[in-house]
Amino acid sequence: MYNLQKRIKEQTNKKTSSEPTCENSTGRVSVRDRLLIQEVNEVPDHLPKGCNIIFPNPDRLHEILLRINPNSGYWKGGTFEFEISVPLEYNIMPPSVKCKTKIWHPNIDINGVVCLSILRSRSLDPTGWAPTRTLKDVVWGICALFGDLLNFDDPLNVEAADLYLKDKVAFESKVKHYVNCYARYL
Amino acid sequence: MKVKIKSWTAVGTWEWVSNDDTCGICRMSFEACCPDCRTPGDDCPLVWGECTHCFHIHCIVKWLQSSQQQQLCPMCRQEWKFKE
Numbered sequence: 001m002y003n004l005q006k007r008i009k010e011q012t013n014k015k016t017s018s019e020p021t022c023e024n025s026t027g028r029v030s031v032r033d034r035l036l037i038q039e040v041n042e043v044p045d046h047l048p049k050g051c052n053i054i055f056p057n058p059d060r061l062h063e064i065l066l067r068i069n070p071n072s073g074y075w076k077g078g079t080f081e082f083e084i085s086v087p088l089e090y091n092i093m094p095p096s097v098k099c100k101t102k103i104w105h106p107n108i109d110i111n112g113v114v115c116l117s118i119l120r121s122r123s124l125d126p127t128g129w130a131p132t133r134t135l136k137d138v139v140w141g142i143c144a145l146f147g148d149l150l151n152f153d154d155p156l157n158v159e160a161a162d163l164y165l166k167d168k169v170a171f172e173s174k175v176k177h178y179v180n181c182y183a184r185y186l
Numbered sequence: 187m188k189v190k191i192k193s194w195t196a197v198g199t200w201e202w203v204s205n206d207d208t209c210g211i212c213r214m215s216f217e218a219c220c221p222d223c224r225t226p227g228d229d230c231p232l233v234w235g236e237c238t239h240c241f242h243i244h245c246i247v248k249w250l251q252s253s254q255q256q257q258l259c260p261m262c263r264q265e266w267k268f269k270e
Contacts, residue, residue: 131249
C-alpha cells in the first residue's frame, strides 16, 4: 500500500538536509534567490566578448565565478577570475566581488579588492548600487575595468596609477610580468 | 412575467492604477504583493514619489532605510519624496 505518511516524512527530511540559505525563516524562497533565477538566465545572452560565467554549484546561484580574457588593452593574454557573491539582502545590497587572480591594475588592489562604483552601497555618488541594477550590470561593470571604466585618476592601487603616470612603458611591463606570472594558469 | 430574486452575490474586482506593471525593486507585479507580504491589496499598497516613480511601499521603505545618507529614488536617483 502506498504510504503517504512515510512519503511526507521523507520529504521533510530531504528539506531539512538541503541548503538552508535558499529559504528564509518563513519557509519561502528568499528574494535574492527568486531574483537570481531570473537574472542568471539573462546573463549569458548579454555576456561581453572574452567572458565566461560559471556556477560552481547549481544549488547556490549566489556564488558565481566570472572569467575574463581581455581581447585588447594592457591585460590582453591573461585570464582573470572574479568571485561574485550575492548577499541574502540582495537586491537592496549589492553583490561583493573579489579578484582571485593577482593583478597589477589601478582599480584592483593586490589583495583582489575591486573598486567599482556600482558595487558601492550607501553611495552618495549617483553611480552607486540601486535595486534596479542586475547581475548583468555587475558582469558588464567588471569587464569594463579592462576597457571603458579603467580609471587612473581615482585609483585603489595608487602605486600602479602613479607608475602609469610617471612611466607608461614601465607600467606596461609590470602588467605583463603579472600576467605572465599569475594569469596564465587557465 | 414576474421574477423573484431569492439571493444574489456581488463580485468586485480591483487593480492598482500605475504607469508600470512591475515594482522596480522587487520586480513583482504591482497586482501581486511585495515578497514580504502574502495578500495583495490595502495591506501592501503602492506609493508614488514626487519623481512619479511608483513602488510597493514596503520595498521603497526597505530601500530608503538601507541608504543612510541620502534618500534617492532607485530609478532616477532624484531625492525621494513621498507624493501627497
